[in-house]
Amino acid sequence: MHGLWLTVLLFQQQAVDVPGFDSNPFTSPSDLAQGEKLYLGRCAGCHGPRGDGGKGANLAVPTLSRAADDKTLWNIIRYGVPDTEMPSSLMAQREIWQVAAFVKSLGAIQSGAASGDPKRGEAVTRGKGGCLQCHAIGSDGGRMGPALTDIGARSGPGHLRAKIVEPQGDVPHTFRLASLRGRDGKTVSGIRLNEDTFSIQIRDMTGGLRSYWKKDLADWKMEKRSPMPSYKGKLSDGEIDDLVAYLAGLRGAKGGER
Template structure:
């Protein structure tokens, strides 16, 4: 999570003391000088711009600044869904303010140069998105879903809180990153949305050998693919007679394999896979 430095906190404390003496602690000016310095008596930082107009303004900022990674409705794209009710790097307004303005080290999330009001309005929009599109309550039984996860071989390709396969995405915190609707879609129509990191390479060498694997890296001259055996292989493009990038998922659909109640159980299990904010390592 993002917090101010010690010097920032000392500065805010000094400013609070000055404003108290002047009787101006609650004025709007304090919010503009330092939005994170305006605190109530319990030291909990509150969003000073929570109105419907602020939500609408935040939605406009979101579409222009954030939608490319998180989707137009914040339900996720290359970046995680922000409608699940749980934010990976912190759930408080203060934490969200820091994430938006400073970014998250080690991830594609960069800080945005917005004024204080615009940041708070973005947070208001995110809170609204959680109310209207949040995770809600899963219908199924997560215990049954965990058994279905193992029985259907999901762990051969996925890690889910304990060691598993590596051919598919790590699902250890998928409940924090995807909504219930997205999880169900992923089970019933796996190719509806495939992260480019999980596109595959399929081709044939000039000597007639078939090759196929998860495309790990690509440069001007070569590919590195992860074969189903777990072997990492480098392939020179000049050695290939033909090849194609496969943008569909190798994962089979569960649409005809599981009953609807079983799909709901599996969704409930996946939704339960979360990393509590404050305990995770940024990535």
């Protein structure tokens, strides 16, 4: 008799803890508040305080591509995404559900996307904005900055707008600009790709790879600023809305946009 009760109790306890639910059992306002706190501490650094991306994926979307339901969302938060920067997490099971509840609420807040015209935005990207000088979209464009082919899946409208208007606000360390000065006085700058004791490799503004021996350099330094120029004042507010609308719709080759 005792043994049976014990089994029942254990089972019940497990049922609360383990993600044996198909949907999130922790979605009360206080769960959401706790989830937000945890999110801001552990996730916002990569996904942005409002979930619209940065280093991590854009979470402020109606349906997450890797986590269409609560169960997969729980698993992603718990175990991360292998071979990407998305880490596993050692939170309590309940805390994971609370963060998951908050992540889902981000999609509800931001689902009304950008107001601009994506067709005009594409024209600005390729024309006046000169974005392809540094960025690839599909097979066109430069390679100095990150490809924008799937930028809409990684960043929401808020983050895109911030990057265009204030690019220095959030510069990933993988894309830091290096400034090099040779012993002959010539200077060159580009994205640092690699560096060891003796040499440094950069990708210059034209996208070319260059390697230098440090002994040939008078000095070199890493810039804190991004090579990405600010478009504040260079493009009208309407043009920036159009750009954001266009970029937010770029979902990579699979999304079909190009």
